[in-house]
Amino acid sequence: MNCPTCGKENESSAQFCGICGFQLSDQPTTVNQYDIDSSNPMVGFGEAISLAFKNYINFRGRATRAEYWWWCLFLVLTGVVLSITDSITGIGALQNIFSLATFIPGLALGARRLHDIGKSGWWQLLWFAIIVGWIILIVWHIRPGTDYIDESGNQHGNKYNI
16 A cells, blocks of 8 residues: 555555555554644654754743653763764863753753643752652653643643644
8 A cells, every 4th residue: 555645655454654654544543541642742853952942941831751852862962972072172162062052941841841740840959859859850751741631731731832
């Protein structure tokens, strides 16, 4: 069966295109409560970085899990590359400049992620509580947003601004 969107040849039993993800089958698929729907769009790597910089000092609203974790991956990968570059070139300041440039958007994104689970952004101060605080925050950042639990959302809104 050819995909009408991208033209890829798929197996006749395939429900979705292997390239673009277009639904090929008219049969309904089973939906898990943690699946993404139209009110919780899944963001990709590039879009998550773009959203973080676009909302540079926006501490209001909500952010999806994907947006938060793609940002974390971006910070780690870029930090490693800049660290290697600093050690090879002997400049030594690239990683520090990058850390300063991403500090505020990281805090804003963390606050929006906590808003998604119904917590205040001020809970980020738990990062200073070393091990116990880090564990609590990581567990909270992994949790699904309140829209998965209750369609009415929370005090920070019920839709994502993506």
